[in-house]
Structures are given as C-alpha cells and as structure tokens.
Amino acid sequence: MSSRYKTGKATQIWRSATNHMATGLAVLSTVLVVAPLIAIFVYLIYKGASSLNLAFFIKTPRAVGEPGGGMANAIVGSALLLGIGSLIGVPIGIASGVFLAEFGRGGKLANAVRFTADVLNGVPSIVMGIAIYSLIVLPQKHFSALAGGVALGIMMIPTITRTTEEMLLMVPHSIREAALGLGVPNWRSVLSITLKTASPGIITGCMLAFARVAGETAPLLFTAFGNQFWSANLNEPIAALPLQIYVYAISPYDEWHRLAWAGSLVLIVLIVLSVSLVRFVTTRGVLKGAN
Amino acid sequence: MGVGIEVKDLNAWYGSNHTLQDINLNIQPNEATALIGPSGCGKSTFVRCLNRMHETNPIAKVTGSVRIGDLDIYNDASPVEVRRRIGMVFQRPNPFPTMSIYDNVASGLRLNGFRNRRVLDEVVERSLKHAALWDEVKDELKKKSGASLSGGQQQRLCIARALAVDPEVLLMDEPASALDPVSTAKIEDLIFQLKSQYTIIIVTHNMQQAARVAERTGFFLNGKLVEFDSTHKIFTNPRDKRTEDYITGRFG
Numbered sequence: 359m360s361s362r363y364k365t366g367k368a369t370q371i372w373r374s375a376t377n378h379m380a381t382g383l384a385v386l387s388t389v390l391v392v393a394p395l396i397a398i399f400v401y402l403i404y405k406g407a408s409s410l411n412l413a414f415f416i417k418t419p420r421a422v423g424e425p426g427g428g429m430a431n432a433i434v435g436s437a438l439l440l441g442i443g444s445l446i447g448v449p450i451g452i453a454s455g456v457f458l459a460e461f462g463r464g465g466k467l468a469n470a471v472r473f474t475a476d477v478l479n480g481v482p483s484i485v486m487g488i489a490i491y492s493l494i495v496l497p498q499k500h501f502s503a504l505a506g507g508v509a510l511g512i513m514m515i516p517t518i519t520r521t522t523e524e525m526l527l528m529v530p531h532s533i534r535e536a537a538l539g540l541g542v543p544n545w546r547s548v549l550s551i552t553l554k555t556a557s558p559g560i561i562t563g564c565m566l567a568f569a570r571v572a573g574e575t576a577p578l579l580f581t582a583f584g585n586q587f588w589s590a591n592l593n594e595p596i597a598a599l600p601l602q603i604y605v606y607a608i609s610p611y612d613e614w615h616r617l618a619w620a621g622s623l624v625l626i627v628l629i630v631l632s633v634s635l636v637r638f639v640t641t642r643g644v645l646k647g648a649n
Numbered sequence: 650m651g652v653g654i655e656v657k658d659l660n661a662w663y664g665s666n667h668t669l670q671d672i673n674l675n676i677q678p679n680e681a682t683a684l685i686g687p688s689g690c691g692k693s694t695f696v697r698c699l700n701r702m703h704e705t706n707p708i709a710k711v712t713g714s715v716r717i718g719d720l721d722i723y724n725d726a727s728p729v730e731v732r733r734r735i736g737m738v739f740q741r742p743n744p745f746p747t748m749s750i751y752d753n754v755a756s757g758l759r760l761n762g763f764r765n766r767r768v769l770d771e772v773v774e775r776s777l778k779h780a781a782l783w784d785e786v787k788d789e790l791k792k793k794s795g796a797s798l799s800g801g802q803q804q805r806l807c808i809a810r811a812l813a814v815d816p817e818v819l820l821m822d823e824p825a826s827a828l829d830p831v832s833t834a835k836i837e838d839l840i841f842q843l844k845s846q847y848t849i850i851i852v853t854h855n856m857q858q859a860a861r862v863a864e865r866t867g868f869f870l871n872g873k874l875v876e877f878d879s880t881h882k883i884f885t886n887p888r889d890k891r892t893e894d895y896i897t898g899r900f901g
C-alpha cells in the first residue's frame with residue numbers, strides 16, 4: 359500500500375523545478391508592480407528635492423522672475439478641497455453602498471443606483487469639471503473652493519459605493535444570522551455588525567478614492583480655478599497642488615519647472631502620509647486574533 | 650425558566666418546495682428534545698420556524714401556529730421580540746469576528762440598547778460560566794477576539810452569547826457537528842446542565858447524542874414528523890417502520 363505514496367526521483371525534481379519557477383514568477387511580477395512606483399518616486403526626489411525648503415511650505419507663489427516663494431496656499435487649498443470632497447463623497451458613497459448590498463438587493467432602484475455609479479466612474483474628470491462648472495460656477499457667477507470640493511466629492515462616490523457594496527456582500531451570511539438570531543432589528547444589525555465587520559475593506563475603498571482625486575487637475579480647472587494668494591474662503595477661487603503644478607509645469611521658466619517637480623513630490627508624500635495616518639488610526643485597537 | 654412549545658399544523662415552503670408538511674407536536678418545558686432524520690428532511694427549517702428565522706429568507710413562507718409559553722409567536726409578537734425570547738445556536742460557530750470575547754457575549758443586550766456597565770459585567774460572567782467557558786477566557790475577555798478561540802470554544806461562546814439575553818428556549822441546530830469529540834462532550838454536558846433552566850431543542854444527526862442528552866426525540870423524514878416520543882421508546886421500540894429503519898441504519 360505504502361508504495362502508492364512514494365514518489366520517484368524524477369517526479370521530485372519536476373515538482374521542485376515547477377515550485378521554483380512559480381516562486382520566480384511571483385517575485386518577478388512583484389518587481390514589475392513595485393518598480394514603476396519606486397522609479398517615479400526616485401525621479402521625483404531627484405528632480406524636486408533640491409527645490410524644497412522651508413519657504414516652499416510657508417510662502418505663497420512669487421511672480422515670474424522673482425526667486426523663492428512656495429506653495430503653502432496650494433497645500434492648504436488641496437487639504438480644504440479634499441476635506442470638502444471627503445465630507446460629500448464618503449457618507450454618500452457608503453450610504454449608497456449599504457443600500458445596494460443590504461436593502462435594495464435586486465430591486466429596480468438598486469439597479470439604477472448601481473448603473474449610475476458605474477457610469478459616473480467612467481465619466482472623464484474633465485467632463486465632471488465642466489458639469490460642476492455649469493451647475494454651480496455659472497449660477498453663482500464665480501469660481502469657488504466649494505465647487506471644486508463638490509467636483510472631487512462626486513468623483514469619490516462611485517469607487518466608495520462599489521467597494522462598500524462588495525465588502526458588505528463578503529460578510530458571511532452566518533454573521534448576519536447571528537445578529538438576527540439575538541433579536542437585533544435588521545437595520546441595527548447592518549449598522550453595528552455587518553458594516554463594522556466590513557469596515558477595513560470599506561476604509562481601503564475610501565482611501566483609494568481619496569488618493570485618486572487628490573491628484574486630479576481637470577475637475578478643478580473650471581471649479582476651484584486656482585489662486586496665487588492665501589484664501590480659506592469657500593466662496594472664492596482656491597489654490598490646489600495639482601493646479602499649481604500644472605501652471606508651473608507648462609510655463610517656460612526653469613525655476614517654475616523645478617517648483618513643479620517639488621510640488622509633485624510633496625503631493626505624493628502628502629497622499630502617502632494621509633493614507634498611512636488613516637490606516638494607523640483605524641487599525642489601532644484591533645483585537646488579538648481578529649482578521 | 651423554560652416554557653413549553655405547542656406546534657399546530659405547521660407548514661413551510663422555500664419557493665414552491667413544500668419543506669415542512671403538517672407538523673404537530675408539543676415540547677415539554679425544561680427538557681431537551683432531539684430532532685433526528687436524514688439530511689434535507691427539514692430539521693433546520695423546523696427549528697428556524699420556531700424563532701421566525703425562516704422568514705428572513707425572501708422566498709420562504711410559513712403557515713400554522715406556534716405557541717411558546719402563552720405567546721402565539723406568529724400573531725402576538727414581532728419577529729424581533731420572538732427571537733429575543735428564543736435563543737439560537739447554529740451549526741457552524743459564528744462569533745462576531747471584530748468583537749472581543751466580552752463584546753460578543755454582551756452584544757445581544759448592547760445591540761438592543763442596554764448600556765449599564767455593572768449589569769453587563771455580571772451578565773457576561775454568568776453567561777460564560779453557564780457555557781463552561783469562563784475559566785478558559787476570563788484573563789483575556791476584552792483583549793482577545795472571539796474569532797481567535799478554538800472551534801469548540803467558539804461554539805460555547807455562541808452559547809454564552811445566546812444565554813446572555815436570557816431566553817426561555819434554546820434552539821441548537823447541530824451544535825457539535827463541526828467539533829472534535831472532546832468539544833462535543835463538553836457541549837453535551839452543557840446541554841445537560843442547561844435543561845434545568847431552559848427548554849432545549851437540539852437537531853442532531855448523531856443518534857448516540859440524541860440518546861444521551863434528550864428526554865424526547867422526534868424523527869423527521871421528507872418534511873414530515875414521522876414519530877415523536879420518549880427517546881427511550883424511539884430507540885428501543887419505535888412504532889413506525891421508517892423510524893426503525895433509520896435508527897438501525899438501514900437508510901439515511
């Protein structure tokens with residue numbers, strides 16, 4: 359009997375070879391994925407780091423030809439725009455995801471919402487900018503931070519909606535039954551059990567959406583518009599890092615080109631930092647053995 | 650204290666599949682009643698009709714009447730009220746994975762708006778002791794996730810969670826079928842002790858288990874209750890030929 363389970367020398371070599379090959383392929387694809395990211399980062403540091411100084415973070419831009427100046431207003435502007443965007447995108451996105459997964463399952467309204475989210479996801483960002491321009495900027499007769507934030511917020515919705523839906527659907531049926539079996543009303547079970555169980559995935563979805571719109575330029579061109587000066591007024595045009603980078607990068611001046619590189623570096627670092635911060639805050643207090 | 654259960658003309662469907670047909674039986678308070686029968690004969694459907702979990706399935710339908718104590722569960726109460734009075738333990742242990750052991754046990758009370766810390770502490774300790782899990786987990790109540798326990802411990806945690814809301818009836822749907830023999834023995838001991846306070850209905854495909862823990866046993870076949878009698882009678886001298894065939898292993 360036992361001979362059935364013995365393997366010959368040739369089989370062993372063949373297994374070991376395929377095993378190594380599979381490992382090699384996995385390593386290779388990891389490198390292929392990570393390499394561009396590292397390349398971009400290294401290149402940004404190479405081009406931009408030399409222009410980074412304190413002034414970059416605390417000064418506003420100077421006129422052409424004047425040396426120095428910084429992007430402080432653009433950094434704050436981006437933070438404000440993303441703040442408004444998240445305030446709009448996260449609650450609406452999560453709420454519609456919850457509706458799709460838990461309440462509207464298979465209904466006409468759910469299908470309509472899902473279809474809308476998918477279409478919205480495919481709308482080019484420049485079109486989103488124009489749409490908000492005609493819906494908010496034209497009636498108000500001026501560009502504004504608010505319009506920019508709304509544009510970013512709407513762009514965040516579809517990603518958050520669909521990840522929320524998918525993450526909720528992945529919560530095992532047995533968990534929902536456990537809650538219902540305890541005499542917990544369905545809405546309560548959705549909010550306190552299902553949503554909580556799915557929250558790591560939902561947070562990842564929110565951060566993906568956040569990181570994506572953080573670098574958007576097109577939807578801000580006709581909405582937030584950009585601003586050379588300090589402004590924290592939501593009813594006025596406001597500066598944003600991507601806009602400032604765009605203006606500097608297409609200018610003919612070497613000094614501005616260097617600042618554009620520095621701005622890009624700062625933008626990426628800030629995105630990575632905020633995503634890591636959210637991760638850190640939301641994974642604190644996770645229990646031993648929870649997954 | 651446990652209460653009796655009176656089931657009259659119970660019929661249940663999944664879509665057009667007539668899963669339970671004209672079930673009538675009386676379950677005595679403070680006893681363990683075992684339900685046996687081959688896979689797919691409707692045991693799970695039956696217990697899910699007793700706490701109105703059956704109707705959470707959109708294609709499901711029920712007719713007939715079930716009285717638990719003096720409560721007509723399909724006419725006098727909402728599903729949520731019914732489920733608070735009738736605890737359920739499922740085949741696969743299903744603790745809430747993001748919650749600590751403590752929070753798992755407290756969840757039924759908390760999710761129904763109960764917040765008093767001192768009382769919660771007491772209930773959690775009492776329920777875990779009832780479920781014979783307290784000594785194993787008391788040092789890491791709030792630090793450890795319910796999902797990090799072994800399968801057998803998880804199932805006892807689920808029993809503690811069900812007991813914490815102070816039900817009158819405990820439904821157990823093959824509570825030990827996913828567990829090793831040692832954990833199974835612990836669950837059986839537990840059922841023995843819990844009988845004094847709760848009415849217990851246990852679905853099992855293990856006939857020795859039914860014989861060990863239950864005063865009465867019901868045999869289901871193809872959606873019908875073929876025979877319901879004292880466990881001793883069912884296993885030594887069944888009235889129905891089909892029951893005899895099943896317990897002697899001639900089919901199923």
Ligand SMILES: Nc1ncnc2c1ncn2[C@@H]1O[C@H](COP(=O)(O)OP(=O)(O)O)[C@@H](O)[C@H]1O
Pocket residue numbers: 663666668686687688689690691692693694695706
């Ligand atoms: N969720 C469901 N949807 C449709 N049919 C189901 C569902 N659950 C059970 N059934 C059907 O109901 C019948 C009884 O199932 P069940 O009560 O689970 O049996 P048991 O617990 O005795 O194995 C089976 O024919 C099964 O196919």
Ligand SMILES: [Mg+2]
Pocket residue numbers: 692693694822
């Ligand atoms: Mg079953």
